[in-house]
Amino acid sequence: MATIALVDDDRNILTSVSIALESEGFEVETYTDGASGLEGLTLNPPDLAVLDIKMPRMDGLELLRRLRQTTDLPVIFLTSKDDEIDELFGLKMGADDFIRKPFSQRLLVERIRAVLRRAQARAAPERDTDAQRVLERGNLAMDGERHTCTWKGSPVVLTVTEFLILQALAQRPGVVKSRNALMDAAYDDHVYVDDRTIDSHIKRLRKKFKQVDDDFDMIETLYGVGYRFKDE
Secondary structure (H helix, E strand, O other): OOEEEEEOOOHHHHHHHHHHHHHOOOEEEEEOOHHHHHHHHHHOOOOEEEEEOOOOOOOHHHHHHHHOOOOOOOEEEEEOOOOHHHHHHHHHHOOOEEEEOOOOHHHHHHHHHHHHHHHHHHHOOOOOOOOOOEEEEOOEEEEOOOOEEEEOOEEOOOOHHHHHHHHHHHOOOOOOEOHHHHHHHHHOOOOOOOHHHHHHHHHHHHHHHHHHOOOOOOEEEEOOOEEEEOOO
């Protein structure tokens, strides 16, 4: 039974989400601000933390920054629709996923399960699989075991979801992947996302690579079909 920590200053969210998670078999710990959350997560580490970004005493970004000094605890952020800049900071610091308010509790539960599965897979004993060998495509190198990605030797920090989407594209350059295929690669079974979610991840992937190389254009859009990694 996994333990989920909720850190949010909105007590209504803490109550409703706690009930939803407990009904799915999770144990839940709640904190009403970032400072108490940091203390609680440090003393009693959960299996995953769900953090609000805007909180008193210590916001979610600062809480994540401090957590990342000592732990790779999986983290999902709750964010408002106007927090795109905060999302980018969060991704750079190692957030695993974002869910925008208002959100479906069912979606949150399935995202939590998906992130937990990925965390368990990363911790599993080493196996000789394509996902764990280094994937090299021209200037791109992806190490699935270490969850690292470089472009022209420069590191590109990716979330788990972004890594899986890029990996699915780069494994077969020139082959078009539909949005449904990319959803299957990134979200596992029973996780419900719409097409725009994949489009948002692709947009962030391009932006991250362009920060390293302004000429990056390896991810192509085929309108009405999907995406592909260029076959050089």
